[in-house]
Amino acid sequence: MLPNSLLQRMVKWCPWLLRDEPKQPVKVLVTGAAGQIGYAIVAMIARGQMLGPDQPVVLHMLDLPRMADALNGVRMELVDAALPLLRGRVLAAGVVATSDEAEAFKGVNFAVLIGGWPRKEGMERKDLIAKNVAIYRGQASALQQHAAPNCKVLVVANPANTNALVLKEFAPAIPAKNITCLTRLDHNRALGQISEKLGVHVGDVKNAVVWGNHSSTQFPDASHATVRNEQGEKPVRELVSDKTWLREEFVSVVQQRGAAVIKARKQSSSLSAASSACDHMRDWVLGTPKGTWVSMGVYSDGSYGVPKGIFYSFPVTCDKGEWSIVQGLQVDDFARSKMELSAKELEEEKAIADEFVSIERD
Ligand SMILES: NC(=O)c1ccc[n+]([C@@H]2O[C@H](COP(=O)([O-])OP(=O)(O)OC[C@H]3O[C@@H](n4cnc5c(N)ncnc54)[C@H](O)[C@@H]3O)[C@@H](O)[C@H]2O)c1
Numbered sequence: 226m227l228p229n230s231l232l233q234r235m236v237k238w239c240p241w242l243l244r245d246e247p248k249q250p251v252k253v254l255v256t257g258a259a260g261q262i263g264y265a266i267v268a269m270i271a272r273g274q275m276l277g278p279d280q281p282v283v284l285h286m287l288d289l290p291r292m293a294d295a296l297n298g299v300r301m302e303l304v305d306a307a308l309p310l311l312r313g314r315v316l317a318a319g320v321v322a323t324s325d326e327a328e329a330f331k332g333v334n335f336a337v338l339i340g341g342w343p344r345k346e347g348m349e350r351k352d353l354i355a356k357n358v359a360i361y362r363g364q365a366s367a368l369q370q371h372a373a374p375n376c377k378v379l380v381v382a383n384p385a386n387t388n389a390l391v392l393k394e395f396a397p398a399i400p401a402k403n404i405t406c407l408t409r410l411d412h413n414r415a416l417g418q419i420s421e422k423l424g425v426h427v428g429d430v431k432n433a434v435v436w437g438n439h440s441s442t443q444f445p446d447a448s449h450a451t452v453r454n455e456q457g458e459k460p461v462r463e464l465v466s467d468k469t470w471l472r473e474e475f476v477s478v479v480q481q482r483g484a485a486v487i488k489a490r491k492q493s494s495s496l497s498a499a500s501s502a503c504d505h506m507r508d509w510v511l512g513t514p515k516g517t518w519v520s521m522g523v524y525s526d527g528s529y530g531v532p533k534g535i536f537y538s539f540p541v542t543c544d545k546g547e548w549s550i551v552q553g554l555q556v557d558d559f560a561r562s563k564m565e566l567s568a569k570e571l572e573e574e575k576a577i578a579d580e581f582v583s584i585e586r587d
């Protein structure tokens with residue numbers, strides 16, 4: 226045993242002895258990194274908004290070869306922003322910008338898949354699914370071959386739930402629980418609408434649920450949501466005097482919010498999508514606060530009577546890097562019919578994807 230006086234002197238001269246070991250860098254892949262959401266999210270990740278302010282990151286950015294110059298521009302800006310969290314053990318600058326899938330997926334611990342075929346005017350949903358099936362099949366094999374074994378994946382690109390399903394089907398070595406899709410934007414939109422309606426701070430609103438597909442059939446459900454005030458937590462359904470608002474306007478505004486942003490900006494949501502993708506990953510990795518759930522698109526285990534075999538948005542809590550579906554919430558007939566409608570759409574999308582895969586096989 227060292228005498229106390231000696232210990233005190235050692236700590237005075239070498240204060241770093243008391244500090245925790247600095248965290249080792251982790252590798253985060255962003256596909257479609259030269260696009261709108263990509264441009265917004267890479268800075269958020271490199272400032273610690275996804276994995277925490279003490280987690281160094283190496284950013285792997287992938288985009289198509291024709292976007293190589295734009296992607297290099299993003300890389301230059303990341304270097305210019307002098308972001309201290311952006312650093313690697315080998316790669317001092319902590320940024321990889323590439324159009325090579327193998328290089329992009331190599332050793333990544335987290336993958337945020339934003340790149341995909343965009344919906345163009347006059348394009349049928351079927352065509353959009355077909356184009357993205359081809360892309361997500363390819364990315365599934367890159368993920369399986371090159372990513373770190375426990376890589377956590379978030380699919381953002383639309384149709385997000387079905388792209389996640391294709392990824393799962395074609396990357397059987399990756400556990401299904403490691404693949405998720407983004408419905409946190411819809412969840413955050415629901416909290417934002419409640420906050421505006423009641424004139425309360427959005428940070429005091431929690432436990433909305435978005436059920437189903439990231440599409441206009443999703444069911445934003447405020448029946449379990451609460452608002453924190455001086456007296457504790459009050460159910461939103463008691464605070465909203467206009468009862469039809471919760472079943473009609475609230476639902477349709479959240480369902481149509483993406484389209485409303487496109488109409489206003491002439492481009493789809495990017496800042497809110499990037500921010501919500503960071504929220505999704507942060508809560509998954511670092512945990513949801515006690516008594517709070519969030520919405521995540523995950524592989525259905527049949528909870529709430531939702532068919533198995535589709536990616537469906539459920540209320541989840543997260544702890545120690547694992548999500549679990551919140552059980553036991555009351556679902557009335559109104560909610561049940563909305564939830565079934567979205568499940569039906571997802572089963573139709575799955576059938577279209579399956580059809581395309583079998584056409585490709587023949
Ligand atoms: N889930 C959600 O909540 C949500 C919200 C907003 C947008 N989105 C979707 O996110 C996607 C991206 O939106 P955006 O506004 O950034 O689009 P964008 O067109 O600005 O960027 C997409 C980028 O992906 C790249 N890309 C295309 N195919 C690729 C591939 N195979 N590999 C790598 N990169 C590829 C493109 O070159 C482009 O740079 C779209 O599908 C959009 O519909 C989802």
Ligand SMILES: O=C(O)C[C@H](O)C(=O)O
Pocket residue numbers: 383410482483484486493494
């Ligand atoms: O890209 C879109 O079609 C809209 C987007 O999914 C959104 O919800 O904002």
